[in-house]
Amino acid sequence: MYLGDEQGGGISDSPGDTDVLARVRAGDREAYAVLVRRHAPVAVRTAMLLGAGTDAEDVVQDAFVKAYAGLRGFRDGAPFRPWLLRIVANETRNLHRGAGRRAARERTAWERTLPLLAEGQDDPASVALSRERRAQLVEGLILLSDAHRQVVVCRYLLDLDEAETAVVLGWPRGTVKSRLHRALNQLARIVARETDSATAGPEGGAA
Amino acid sequence: MTSDPAQDALVADLHALGRTVPTVSPAATATITDAVLARLASAPAPAYRPGRSLLARARAAIAGRRRAAAAVVVALLVALLATPPVRAAVADWFGFGGVRVRIDPGPYPSHAPPPPPARVDGDLGNAHAVLGFAPLVPIALGAPNAVEVSADGRLVSLSWTGEPDGMLRLDQWDANLDGLFAKTARGAQFTTVGQDFALWFDSPHEVVLLAPDGTKRTESARLAGHTLIWETSTATLRLEGDLTLERAVQIAESARPWVEPSPS
Numbered sequence: 339m340y341l342g343d344e345q346g347g348g349i350s351d352s353p354g355d356t357d358v359l360a361r362v363r364a365g366d367r368e369a370y371a372v373l374v375r376r377h378a379p380v381a382v383r384t385a386m387l388l389g390a391g392t393d394a395e396d397v398v399q400d401a402f403v404k405a406y407a408g409l410r411g412f413r414d415g416a417p418f419r420p421w422l423l424r425i426v427a428n429e430t431r432n433l434h435r436g437a438g439r440r441a442a443r444e445r446t447a448w449e450r451t452l453p454l455l456a457e458g459q460d461d462p463a464s465v466a467l468s469r470e471r472r473a474q475l476v477e478g479l480i481l482l483s484d485a486h487r488q489v490v491v492c493r494y495l496l497d498l499d500e501a502e503t504a505v506v507l508g509w510p511r512g513t514v515k516s517r518l519h520r521a522l523n524q525l526a527r528i529v530a531r532e533t534d535s536a537t538a539g540p541e542g543g544a545a
Numbered sequence: 546m547t548s549d550p551a552q553d554a555l556v557a558d559l560h561a562l563g564r565t566v567p568t569v570s571p572a573a574t575a576t577i578t579d580a581v582l583a584r585l586a587s588a589p590a591p592a593y594r595p596g597r598s599l600l601a602r603a604r605a606a607i608a609g610r611r612r613a614a615a616a617v618v619v620a621l622l623v624a625l626l627a628t629p630p631v632r633a634a635v636a637d638w639f640g641f642g643g644v645r646v647r648i649d650p651g652p653y654p655s656h657a658p659p660p661p662p663a664r665v666d667g668d669l670g671n672a673h674a675v676l677g678f679a680p681l682v683p684i685a686l687g688a689p690n691a692v693e694v695s696a697d698g699r700l701v702s703l704s705w706t707g708e709p710d711g712m713l714r715l716d717q718w719d720a721n722l723d724g725l726f727a728k729t730a731r732g733a734q735f736t737t738v739g740q741d742f743a744l745w746f747d748s749p750h751e752v753v754l755l756a757p758d759g760t761k762r763t764e765s766a767r768l769a770g771h772t773l774i775w776e777t778s779t780a781t782l783r784l785e786g787d788l789t790l791e792r793a794v795q796i797a798e799s800a801r802p803w804v805e806p807s808p809s
Contacts, residue, residue, distance in 0.1 A: 367582070367585055367586070368582070370581070370582070370585065371578050371581075371582055374574075374577060374578040374581050374582075375574055375575075375578050378569060378573075378574045378577045378578065379568055379569045379574060382569045382573070382577075383566050383568070383569075386566060387563075387566060395569075395573060395576075395577060398577055399577055399580050399581055399584075402577070402581040403581055403584050403585065406581075406585055407646070408734070432776070467558055467561045467562060467565070471558060472562060472565065475558060475559065475562050476562070490559060491563075494556060494559035494560055494562075494563060495559060495560075495562060495563030495566070496563060497560060497563060507740075508737050508740045509740065522552055522555065522556070523552075525555065526551065526552060526555055529555070
């Protein structure tokens with residue numbers, strides 16, 4: 339996985355991206371496979387968590403093709419990952435554009451992601467999180483506005499840093515900061531309310 | 546992180562929640578990688594004919610798309626110019642909100658004529674009714690000099706003349722339409738309009754309208770100059786004229802849904 343602790347603008351999490359990009363631009367199409375293999379996992383997670391659901395892998399495929407076509411517009415030395423994830427985020431959004439109300443459809447799609455999260459894998463990381471707590475957080479995330487959910491997903495669930503989150507969502511850094519702040523406050527309130535109403539929440543004191 | 550321990554716990558749990566998302570298997574990664582490369586690969590068949598191979602490529606790409614079941618129009622991406630096949634081998638194409646773009650190194654003429662004005666046969670109220678959504682009008686430009694609704698009702702075009710931007714044309718259509726325009730360009734640059742995704746064409750390129758069945762309307766083929774294409778939640782818009790990227794984005798960002806003036 340390349341869910342790194344990259345500092346904004348750096349390339350430390352994926353050494354070689356710049357070199358690989360240079361090869362791709364020089365006409366070495368095969369070199370692009372290196373980038374696809376390297377970033378496909380995080381791209382699929384991003385699509386999934388932003389609401390692509392079962393279409394995540396198709397969305398990622400499209401995103402890589404578009405990213406390739408757009409390499410001419412890519413700034414030399416800029417980190418590839420956030421730029422790619424931005425295209426993934428846009429493609430995911432495009433899935434839900436349409437006759438219906440986009441926000442509603444996006445939400446429905448996200449609700450479909452819920453089982454994935456609530457079930458989860460019982461890996462060591464998630465053992466720390468009870469099934470009830472997981473369900474609670476997912477319910478809380480669904481109740482957030484799209485923008486608030488997206489910023490929480492990028493910054494915490496995907497573990498992107500603030501600069502990357504800004505690129506991926508196409509917002510100014512300041513907007514990421516303020517929305518994240520409000521989203522966390524709201525989420526804490528929602529989760530607390532749910533805990534109160536359940537009265538038996540195993541981690542009731544956490545929020 | 547935060548000064549609030551309860552919030553720190555929440556953040557820690559969110560991180561943990563993120564780690565429960567199933568990861569992609571190496572096999573799935575390999576499948577994606579192969580599919581992407583296949584879509585990028587040009588088809589340097591021995592008897593290479595630009596039109597045929599591009600069409601085949603478009604079909605292959607569309608077959609891999611998520612909306613394959615929908616009646617996706619196979620846009621005809623035939624070069625309008627007699628591009629030497631060897632040069633075409635490095636061509637790529639991709640779709641964008643009803644626009645199919647084929648990247649081709651050219652050559653192209655260095656100057657494009659100003660965009661054709663809209664023919665005055667509609668007003669914005671009419672356009673609203675035909676499109677099903679309120680047409681967007683950039684505040685930066687004010688009321689258009691002309692409004693045209695295409696005969697098939699798929700496209701609304703507005704145009705402006707005069708200072709300071711010269712002849713400008715703004716086309717807009719339902720963002721869900723597949724393959725309304727085909728473009729062949731040397732390159733395109735990703736940019737943004739507000740928070741929306743956008744493409745900027747900074748050099749003259751070929752543009753042709755596609756009929757609903759995907760055939761190109763050759764009579765509509767023309768050379769276009771600087772063009773910005775962006776998507777909103779309802780529409781895809783295409784602004785063309787002698788503009789810089791900055792000015793085009795400025796105009797685009799000032800676009801607001803048209804509101805019927807009250808009778809008073």
